[in-house]
Amino acid sequence: MGKLTLYGLDGSPSVRSVFLTLRALGVEFEYKIVNLLEKEHLKPEFLKINPLHTVPVLDDDGFILIDSHAINSYLVGKYGKDDSLYPKDLKRRAIVDQRLHYDSSVVTSAGKNILAPLLGENKTEIPQARIDALEGVYKNLNLFLESGDYLAGDNLTIADFHITAALTAFLVFLPLDATKYPKLAAWIQRIKELPYYEEANGSRAAHFVGFIKSKNFTIA
Ligand SMILES: N[C@@H](CCC(=O)N[C@@H](CS)C(=O)NCC(=O)O)C(=O)O
Structure with missing residues (x-):
């Protein structure tokens, strides 16, 4: 498994939904806090990762994905032992x-x-x-x-x-x-x-x- 990084802030419901998925899957990852209150999401470093300046963002070994809904379905498809959290049927x-x-x-x-x-x-x-x-x-x-x-x-x-x-x-x-x-x-x-x-x-x-x-x- 490559390096998995989640960018976000605990206050964000979208970020917490990704936390729930990652914990349910038992996947290890690094959490990088983007402090929206301090406008870190508008800094050039973060805009390079996500020009839409939203959290969460997932970086899966260089593959960048934005939007919690897209992230969670991707995570289940890639790391789930089965498809129960996001069925293939x-x-x-x-x-x-x-x-x-x-x-x-x-x-x-x-x-x-x-x-x-x-x-x-x-x-x-x-x-x-x-x-x-x-x-x-x-x-x-x-x-x-x-x-x-x-x-x-x-x-x-x-x-x-x-x-x-x-x-x-x-x-x-x-x-x-x-x-x-x-x-x-x-x-x-x-x-x-x-x-x-x-x-x-x-x-x-x-x-x-x-x-x-x-x-x-x-x-x-
Ligand atoms: N549909 C997106 C919504 C993401 C979103 O709007 N996140 C908020 C925090 S909850 C944000 O980053 N706001 C900062 C901004 O829009 O500049 C998702 O599910 O990830």
Whole structure:
């Protein structure tokens, strides 16, 4: 195996989804922190690696890949002992892909819309409509879980990693009502029991979650 490097920052859900995949696969890698708050992602050294200036970036022995969704499916294809995290079967893979696209479109924009006032606009008030959109996400995830214990059916896949990493921060804005979304609540618990969950996601998200709470935001 060549040298594998992950560029990222713990606060980023996309980066934590890659951590979850790497830990699930048991692959060794080097972690290089790119501090977005200090604008390291805009420095010429990093722009040479990723002109889109986003994290995560994977460097697999000189092969550079950007976007967590592309990275996680590549990692399973290359390093997985089997294909369970990203099935080769066309129909099962299509269901995983649908969840991945849902993550990178709907879930990501719901999160960005909520975080924008706090991170980019120096405001502490979050419009209620943005929280309602997040509730719509919870509702859909609960629906996905009607077909199995995991988001894409009966097996754990990378779709679970992406959505887990995103929800970890969003639960601060809208705590989960388990009576309304029982399948989602049970799934969160199931994922938290993975032996590598805390190291790969829980503890890494903690600083960012604390940072959000420190903003003392209101919803109106
Ligand atoms: N779709 C991309 C999104 C990556 C992304 O937007 N990352 C954020 C951090 S969560 C970032 O690097 N932002 C800095 C920038 O866009 O300049 C992925 O899944 O990797």
